[in-house]
Amino acid sequence: MMTDPIADMLTRIRNAALARHDRTEVPASKMKQAVAEILKSEGYIADVRPSESNSGKLTIVLKYGRDRSSAIDGVRRVSRPGRRVYVKHDRIPRVLSGLGISILSTSHGLMSDRDARKNKLGGELLCEVW
Structure with missing residues (x-):
């Protein structure tokens, strides 16, 4: 399971x-x-x-680049079943100073950190990708 x-x-x-x-x-x-x-x-x-x-x-x-380097350098799960992490819209962290993204589960569905900040929505911080 x-x-x-x-x-x-x-x-x-x-x-x-x-x-x-x-x-x-x-x-x-x-x-x-x-x-x-x-x-x-x-x-x-x-x-x-x-x-x-x-x-x-x-x-x-x-997705890969010309030199066969991956578009994804790293992935990190933030909110886990044992420890849920919730953030307000003004507290959403920037991944690598804006080079990566966070994925949030909001009341309006899943969205990237950029969209959540624009719509002023907080929620559960699922993962970070860079």
């Missing part, structure tokens, strides 16, 4: 990027789909789609 499916997804992405795989598959859920869509819109992954072989999985296509 998995206690933290978001951390599992982030670890699969991190491991696949370190191993220079083209894609990775994760078990599907609405929250994982939303996190992957934010990563795609921010330019950290190339694509996210339902898996062709198994309908219960998401295929995440990773």
